[in-house]
Amino acid sequence: MSRYTPKQIGFMKEALRLARQGWGIVSPNPMVGAVLTKRGQIIAKAWHTGPGRPHAEAAVLNEAGRAAKGSELFVNLEPCNHYGRTGPCSEAIVEAGVSKVYYSVLDPNPVAAGGAAALESAGVEVDEGLLAERAWELNQFFFKWVTTGLPFVILKTAASLDGKIATVTGDSRWISSKSARNFVHDIRAGVDAILVGRNTAFKDDPELSARPWGCRKMHNQPWRVVLDPYLRLDRTLKIFNPELGGPTVICCSEQADKSSKEAVRRLGHTVWEIPKVNSGLLSLPSVIAKLGANGIQSTLIECGATLASSALIEDPVGDLVHIFLAPKFIGGQEAPTMIGGPGLPKLDEIKNLEIIKIGRKGPDIHVMVRPSGAFRPPFSSRPIESTGKDLVDSGERDIK
Ligand SMILES: NC(=O)c1ccc[n+]([C@@H]2O[C@H](COP(=O)([O-])OP(=O)(O)OC[C@H]3O[C@@H](n4cnc5c(N)ncnc54)[C@H](OP(=O)(O)O)[C@@H]3O)[C@@H](O)[C@H]2O)c1
Structure with a gap:
């Protein structure tokens, strides 16, 4: 009692x-x-x-x-x-x-x-x-940053019920519903930075701005952070538009062309050199540490398949994952799935995730999971928020 x-x-x-x-x-x-x-x-x-x-x-x-x-x-x-x-x-x-x-x-x-x-x-x-x-x-963003110097990292991915994030032809907009996308804009509005891989920046040409519930301009836009090892992204993309507000940070490798780095800086954006890991990709933990050192308390990673593989399996950095599953099948052996990369070879190498919520956003299923190694509450245990029954019976309930 x-x-x-x-x-x-x-x-x-x-x-x-x-x-x-x-x-x-x-x-x-x-x-x-x-x-x-x-x-x-x-x-x-x-x-x-x-x-x-x-x-x-x-x-x-x-x-x-x-x-x-x-x-x-x-x-x-x-x-x-x-x-x-x-x-x-x-x-x-x-x-x-x-x-x-x-x-x-x-x-x-x-x-x-x-x-x-x-x-x-x-x-x-x-x-x-x-x-x-x-x-x-x-206040978990604040608590993590104050106690570890690192930002709280939220990952988001949306897929069809069969786990596809695009069709075989690469058609990917939109898989999730408007309710799910509005929810993501609410998260965007509350974080200090949004991070994507270069393919997402190139294929989708997103603004990476927060537009919660139809409000286009917020006075405090999050940082846009893009992983582009060789600075090959076209500078006419929206992420380079200085009128969007909030800085754009392009993370590249030491090998990136010097003149490309200068060209990005001339546009008023920031270039960070990040070490590479064995896979040849940029070290995600280094990017996260650098964000924390620059006062960023929270980051939303909007995951393409390659970035999801780095952030969830190869170099785990996530504290909370939002997965939206749309009630549709896309199919196709070659259509990309939620997590790409090399994958894990053995089942006993796979770490269990903690489900902290199963709910709905409009027609979509919304699952919130906490990966192992995530920043955890200093309380003994956390009950699972909803059960399979709630999934059928109830509407939405957010704990954020
Ligand atoms: N459904 C969703 O929720 C959702 C969300 C976001 C994006 N998407 C979709 O995902 C697709 C793109 O996904 P993608 O797998 O092709 O690419 P991606 O994850 O957007 O970007 C991957 C690229 O980023 C660079 N990178 C550098 N360091 C990295 C690191 N540590 N981890 C991962 N990437 C790193 C690499 O560029 P280099 O090749 O130059 O080395 C890599 O090839 C798009 O079609 C987009 O619409 C879906």
């Missing part, structure tokens, strides 16, 4: 809902929402709206004013304890006279941590753990 009342759970759910409004807006900061209550009623609500803006706790105290005295605060992350672009939230909470703070998870950022201890020593009661798992999930 939960040690929290349904009302307390409801208040933290509201804080998490508010925090989620920072999706794609607040990076490199975490998404934080805050709810202030008195005698079981909400008296103020707020969320962190971006770097340099007031933290959710400061904003909610400001909204409540003197009414904050004797109140209870529900917030999805431990209040900070440091002077950054704004003052320490722990001090503001003590000064406002808040009597108890419920926070879901500790802040792993060593610079900001220590708020809970500071509150306790000032006589404010604190409680850790209310909806901790959901709060961890919400």
Whole structure:
């Protein structure tokens, strides 16, 4: 049985809902929402709206004013304890006279941590753990980057029910439904970078921009990152269009032509030299490490078959995989499948994946899996979100 009342759970759910409004807006900061209550009623609500803006706790105290005295605060992350672009939230909470703070998870950022201890020593009661798992999930990009220096990596692939990503003639648009594609645009809107292989950039000529729910322009476009070992991509492709906003980074090998590197740089884009691995492809872990070193907290890899093979089998880098299966058969021995590359020769070399959700996006099946080696929640176990029965009966339920 939960040690929290349904009302307390409801208040933290509201804080998490508010925090989620920072999706794609607040990076490199975490998404934080805050709810202030008195005698079981909400008296103020707020969320962190971006770097340099007031933290959710400061904003909610400001909204409540003197009414904050004797109140209870529900917030999805431990209040900070440091002077950054704004003052320490722990001090503001003590000064406002808040009597108890419920926070879901500790802040792993060593610079900001220590708020809970500071509150306790000032006589404010604190409680850790209310909806901790959901709060961890919400800010897993931030938590991974702060604790490892690497971005959280999401992979996405869409295929027919027989696992094909294109027909024998290479026709690939669109296999998945509009609902699935809208969902991917929502992910694009929340990540710091989108990464593709050169063939996808060439064949599909994508913008690699986030256009969630029909909104074309976002003020913060993710970085576009393309693996093009010999810089052979045509510079009239959309990824080179400077008007799209957000930088384009082309990853190439040392052997790439010097004049091609200069030509890409002259267009205002960035060129990174990346070492090659035995297969002759660029080292994906090196690309991911370089993104992390440049402050990128999250990356969406939109996988062609070759890139899926590198990212999932040869040099695994993924933390979460979204697979969309459209209810159609494409067939054809030569039609490309979801994962190309050389494949694994023996079944006992294959690592099991953890299914964390089976659901639907419009007519498509949506499967979310966590590869072995992925960044994991610091909680003992995670139940499977849905069963085969849910797949038939229910609509969609997202935990992102
Ligand atoms: N259904 C989906 O969800 C989905 C998503 C994306 C793309 N696609 C489809 O996938 C097709 C393209 O897939 P693809 O397999 O031909 O190519 P790809 O995965 O898009 O790109 C592969 C190429 O990228 C370069 N590369 C460099 N380092 C790499 C690394 N570590 N791992 C993988 N690639 C690396 C290589 O270029 P070099 O050859 O120069 O060495 C390699 O041949 C397109 O038709 C596109 O429509 C489908």
